[in-house]
Amino acid sequence: MKYLKNIIKIVLFLLFFYIGYGLVYGNFHKLDNNAYRSAQLFSFNMPYYLEEYKIKTVLNLRGEQRGKSWYEKEKKITDEFNVTLVTFKMSSRKYLDFNKTSKLVEILKKVKKPILIHCEGGADRTSLVSALYRYAILKHSKEEAMKELSFIYGHIPLIRPKVIAMDRSFSNYIKNVKKNR
Helix, strand or coil, rough: CCHHHHHHHHHHHHHHHHHHHHHHHHCCCEEEEEEEEECCCCCHHHHHHHHHCCCCECCCCCCCCCCHHHHHHHHHHHCCCCCCEEEECCCCCCCCCHHHHHHHHHHHHCCCCCEEEEEECCCCCCHHHHHHHHHCCCCCCCCHHHCCCHHHHHHCCCCCCCHHHHHHHHHHHHHHHHCCC
């Protein structure tokens, strides 16, 4: 019983830390000088990040959702800062085939940089696209790129098994790129 209480305390601490960190800092991390990753930013922190890091493009992996307050605020802020907003709707729980991951890589290649990549929590979809960026754009090894799919960013397939689809999508992309070389 004592161990269970300690485990519950640790889990609750980590949960509150992650929620607080996600809300205040937006799970914001640097990939390189041309790319950053985050959770969905808010009216109070998005302007700071856009200005501080001279962001030219925001890649929203939640898709265009007109009428939703978070989307309307994001659109308004990116317009005010003259930042291009690119949307790509995807689910963290659904496997992306090679065509879709290739399309994401093409977006990453073509957009003005620096780019900010985000989804809702910055954990799963953002992790996949960040891994694609490291592998396809920065030419990092598979192992190095896979580090983007990490619990550090909130990507925890052990707790949320369906998000393993992001890992599988990344592995499939690599397999197909190697096959086509």
